[in-house]
Amino acid sequence: MSLLEVRNLVKHFPVRHGLTRRLAGHIAAVDGVSLVVGPGETLGLVGESGCGKSTVAKLITRLERPTSGSIHFAGRDLAGHGGTFQPPVGAGGETALRPVRRDLQMVFQDPFSSLNPRHTVRQILSGPYRYQGLEPDQPAEELLARVGLRPEHADRHPHEFSGGQAQRIGIARALALRPKLVVCDEPVSALDVSVQAQILNLLKDLQDQYGLSYLFIAHDLGAVRQISTRIAVMYLGSIVETADRDTLFAHPAHPYTHALLSAVPLPDPDLEATRMGAPPGGSRGRIVLHGDPPSPFVRRGGTSRPEAGGGCRFRTRCPKADELCAAERPQLRTIAPGQQVACHYPERTP
Template identity: 60%
Template sequence: MNPLDTRPAPETHDGPPTPAPLLSVRDLRMTFGSGVRAVDGVSFDLRPGETLGLVGESGCGKSTTGRMIVRLLQPTGGTIAFDGHDLTRLPPRAMLPFRRDLQMIFQDPFASLNPRQTVQQIVSGPRKLLTRPQVIELLERVGLAAEHADRYPHEFSGGQAQRIGIARALASGPRLVVCDEPVSALDVSIQAQIVNLLADLQDERGLAYLFIAHDLSVVRHMSDRVAVMYLGRIVELGSRAALYDDPAHPYTRALLSAVPVADPDVEATRERIVLRGDPPSPAAPPPGCSFHPRCALAQDLCRTAPPPLREVRGRQVSCHFAEATP
């Protein structure tokens, strides 16, 4: 049994009226000085208490998107609105009131923890947001012990260090947490523990997550909706059920075909889609649809006209011929 199946998957948001977005990203862009278009016109909303999974191959722009949202990177275009406030071009001092509400959990906990600080100092932060008893309470909530408060990062395992990173992210009482590959560097059994901890904390605190990952099994477990990125753009965005049970974009279908299935009979007979070649360089993306050099459905239109995100079978898809997918 997959250890990630130890906790029921989250429910989708059906029934009550849809709340206003907590985060609205519109036409977000990041072009580095080398000419690399790491993020090329990304738009999405994230509601309070919701998890939006952001998936795609390495180098597609997922982490860059997350870092722009928390303003670790300055976008070169587009807008980021948090609770109705445009954060895109705020100077550092003006961002301070929003820092408590926007936090990030990083892929490599050791690289993100100051090796010269104790856990007490790391979690309480430079402004000493928490008292000693509050730090200990938070450490215990994430699965650590009171005596860990006086230790240094190098004294912990990878899973424990990530728990410290989670405690630090929660110390300010955020409303939105960007989780950037939070379990990819951990053993599978530890991954399950961290994923379930994040899900429990979300239920307790009403957190919204932007959950960035390349592991589609983890994303399926955590997410209410999923956005698939390819070469800096979102190519499919929809509910978890729609995307996993009925993928519409050829790239999404290829990604899901590579995910192992627990049933050996199904695994032995299901279709696997092998993409041609490697992703193009973001420094020189192809004209038209960026996926067309690897797509079995590609036609002349795909080579000249970029497909817009449009409604197809209850989700948004960037593909001229998405209706042709079974």
């Protein structure tokens, strides 16, 4: 049974103009996202900046209310739009969500913006207990020890730490209530490469120790490959491909996935030089996407710009796009065991 199940998740942000704040339309930030995370699993969510990954994280943790769709977590409906799982908690406000937040925590991208600068680390780590009306059952020193920090750090303030140490504090806070699922919103993107490896290894060790599940959001495919069990590729608010880690890297099927993987630098300078000299789009060549993505703006009572239409959103940058891609939006379909792709002309690498 899945721990988290998201179906057809949609989030539109209103756009208002003028002194009267007239509603001009909406920005379709998330448009029909579906994903599943099982117990003890890590699902990596990747895509370029602005594709809606962080919005998905905020919707799942109910920091934002979804426009439509369903979010089922541990037998509860978090979206507040009904469904088969009861009791629904979305319509009950923050009070109804409070029990859910014990099992569903989040690690934010910027550790310093998510930590109160006026509080000591001890106060920060006791915050989840205060919110739940509980007495701390673990000393701050014990939580810090879990993430590789020393006991004397408990009485310091966030500005006294490096970026990697501050992120460890954020992870310790997320683990305080022993959650089942932790949503990690680009937790290593602001850190140095050496510190990134330390945080990723820490997350993996904690998962093995406590049986955690992760939704790991990043644009760095190297980090996603290191920690993920399965990977979902997101483009302009939608999932375009899902597969287990090894299948996605060995046999990508969507043209956008091919382009993302071709941008990952190779550790061998000779191999990298060979790839840079290979024909564009070849089996080893760097793929450079041309063109612009369609506008996510949806006018009031209408549709987005004509180039978006109802077809494939990637077609304005895809070398294989044709009339079918302009007329019909592809749906996720299974092309191999455990691999789904939203493309009319998928191409798996041999």
